[in-house]
Amino acid sequence: MTDPQLVLAERVQQALGTAFGPEYATEDPLIRPSQFADYQANVALSLAKRLRRAPREVAQALLEALDTTDITAEISGPGFLNLTLGDDWIAGQAVRRLRDERLGVPRPAEPRTVVIDYSAPNAAKEMHVGHLRTTIVGDTLARTHEHVGNRVIRQNHLGDWGTPFGMLIEHLLDIGEEEALRRLAAGDGNAYYQEARLKFDTDPAFEERSRRRVPLLQGGDPETLRLWHEFIEYTKRYFNHVYTLLGVTLTDDDIAGESMYNPMLADVCEELTHAGVAEVSEGALCVFPPGFTGRDDMPLPLIIRKSDGGYGYATTDLAAIRYRIRDLKADRILYVVGATQSLHFQMVFESARVAGWLHDDVHAEHVQIGSVLGSDGKMFKTRSGKSIKLTELLEEGVVRAEAVIADRGYDPAVRRQIARQVGMGAVKYADLSVSHDSEYVFDFDRMLALTGNTGPYLQYATARIRSIFRTGSYDPADATGPIRLGHPAERALALQLLRFGSVVEAVAELSEPHRLCNYLFDLAQAFTSFYEGCPVLKAEDEDVRQSRLALSALTLRVLLQGLHLLGIEVPERM
Ligand code: ARG
16 A cells, blocks of 8 residues: 555554544544645544544644654644655655556455446437447446456447337338448438438328337347347447447447347346235336335336336336346446436336345446536537537547647558547547536537647647657666655655555546546646656756656556546557
């Protein structure tokens, strides 16, 4: 454990135990960054009332009990304990980090099986920016859990089943298989859906045919299933195209769409009925999970079998959660899905708890994803108001990125590759750097800015460190120190580098990628101050140069690793 904040927390806890008795040794020492020291412990203030002593007196007792090896401590203000780490300790830890391939990321005591449900576009409709965001956030969580050392099972819960497929298949027959499939693979799914919908609403014969097609699909009629299969295959091609463009880790093996659960739905209803969890109400089979009431205080039902015998979204999700627990052996299930579905998931989780599927050792969490807005503050569509094709939007990002990268006479293919990395990096970082449940405005100009908390800024900062090594003909792998901290900017940079492990751990624990973004942004800024104040290649003294090269090499590795966890590629040059 070398995270400075954790080291200090442990020290102060020891002191709490020594000064006030073992029952105080688990007290939160309230370590916070400080203006006048590296950190301050605020626990004396919170403890004073309980101990009926003056805060400064409590702080004094703590100070006397504190093991001050490698740190200096003093009391300030009303009873803060200011804590400063010794330069030698920081430098020593930084050198150890250089030799640690995990860069300080701790391994979990016991690896857990984490099922992550993300992306989940609907085969019948266009993938929109909302799905883009769940895809990007989910992918970072998957990468992070994997890196930490948990067993990750990705689940792409495709919307690939249900009544709309009746009309979608009939439309396919009307316009001809070939034409229909060509359009689906090209990502015209939305227009396709709208045409089918229009016919359904205006042409009674088409409506009738569509309705008759649904039981054929559900009953497994071979020709209907074949058409449905084709339909899904071609839509998947389009989704895969988007995933590849973005560098998302999802593959066809991760697809566990709604259709997969079809054979389990009747059994789920039976098990819930048998257990007394579900009951028939007005002809429909319902679960009334405790704690949910609608208007007029009536218990709110989760309908799992409609009165016509049909199953819906809730039934599929109950089958999915049971499958994830029983078959996939999940310890933790993350649902990276739009915040608007919050009530649905609360009710599904509560029902699963009542059914005994979820319990103290298996957790399900809805990682709520906020909406992406247009500059008008409404749901993001296009300027013209029609919904946009996602691939076109992403392509626009790539084209715009070309204008951001410097013209160094690159080969056009190389230039295009860099533009893709920068453009997609910008889009992804914008999704990741705000907390996942808040809304934000989709704005290419802001995302692509080379200054500020953006993807391109971090890519640029990383490329710049690489260029230091190139210019001096040094290999970062050879920069192993020793590290000496003379200048305050060197010290601040080293201290920041030591925080990486606990930040990654927090991202996995709390499902909050924006913490990693903020950390990397702070790190890049600490590097900039260091680079401005401390010449590296031009350092007079060879020892100083080696020390600064080592700090630069460690910064480079942390930035690369951090960006990799965010799924952001870094061009060699920018
Ligand atoms: N396909 C759904 C949608 O587009 C999202 C599915 C999320 N996952 C789930 N298990 N319900 O809204």
